[in-house]
Amino acid sequence: MNPTAAILLIGDEILSGRTRDSNGNLLAKRLTAAGIDLKEIRVVPDEPDAIVSALNPLRAAYTHVFTSGGIGPTHDDITADAVAAAFGTGIDVREDARAILATNYDNPEDLNDMRLRMARIPDGAKLIDNPISKAPGFSLGNVHVMAGVPVIFAAMLDSLLPTLTGGAPVRSVSVRIDRPEGSVAAGLAALAQAFPDVSIGSYPFVTSGGFGTNIVARSRDIERLARVEKQLLTFR
């Protein structure tokens, strides 16, 4: 059994539609490659109750929970405090985090009270390195708290992911069929039945040339996958 995961995206800007999230997609791809099964993504507003209400069932249900957003210096950055509340632990400015943050500012006065909020770390958490803007993320238990800015999120992920244990990576093959989904559905159903250990998904698309279908098969077993691919190619 592979480890499982959920992603919790925190941000009013995603829910209003102003921002189209990219961190979820990046992390989904990275988890798949690492052999960690992503089972759920949630997006909630920048509200403590919403974060706590989502986080507690997710951290109970999955091996890992990854959060994105709400750890900057402004008044609406409340993720760290909400995570501490969800765990029922204390939270305060931590000296190691403050020292790391200070390296980002030539003038000590620039590390003002608002920026110091970024050194608030729940008791018992491990810091996640942020090579871009220093302000660290953190892991508390199985919850990994990262920034929302995509380039910083990606950098934190590079710091964090190698430390987590993955199962065997899931391989995939993709076969494009330039016919509508309905014309291959019966064949696919039979194939799925013959290969219960291979996950077979069907993704219709529309182009100016007409309807088509991408078939994606996924498995940890390369040989079984190759047999399914061979069958899929006959559908073309």
Add this chain to the structure above:
Amino acid sequence: MNPTAAILLIGDEILSGRTRDSNGNLLAKRLTAAGIDLKEIRVVPDEPDAIVSALNPLRAAYTHVFTSGGIGPTHDDITADAVAAAFGTGIDVREDARAILATNYDNPEDLNDMRLRMARIPDGAKLIDNPISKAPGFSLGNVHVMAGVPVIFAAMLDSLLPTLTGGAPVRSVSVRIDRPEGSVAAGLAALAQAFPDVSIGSYPFVTSGGFGTNIVARSRDIERLARVEKQLLTFR
């Protein structure tokens, strides 16, 4: 108080990272414009238990729940059955849905058993018009079930959203023109200008016979709609 909403995206392909969702962002923008407060987005796998477990709390918590994905003809399209299970209602091929679906196929034999799955509608649901590929979505209670293919999702949303924001029901007429979109675009633009109170959408398609265009006009005013339909018929 504005109405509230959640979006439930159903799709292994989003969780694997293979597809970067766009329907959530489109709907978020449309809801914001319509004065409906989007409070949560969830992505779950193509698994009946996962859909039911997410859907029941969401439909209890928010005014509306919008789903995307899993209503095509293949074995992994299980959303309609999962929604029926969440509500504890029956589900079967419904005659009006079957009749709509049949208009998409010149040869009756092409409406095979797998494609007929797309006419499975839970008891008591209202159909959502799909001018692109006919297979309808549906609303059951406060849950609105739509396709995952972005162009079809967008067209269903155009059918559904005006009915949710109060006032007189929005009527629609659909005119099929067996010519490419570009050959009617100028005429459509002039028509849209002459009838600013009628929403006119254009949905290109491709068949073995070549390019064509479905024009869908929507309005609360039946007389204005009839005048637009009369004009559209002259485009044929």
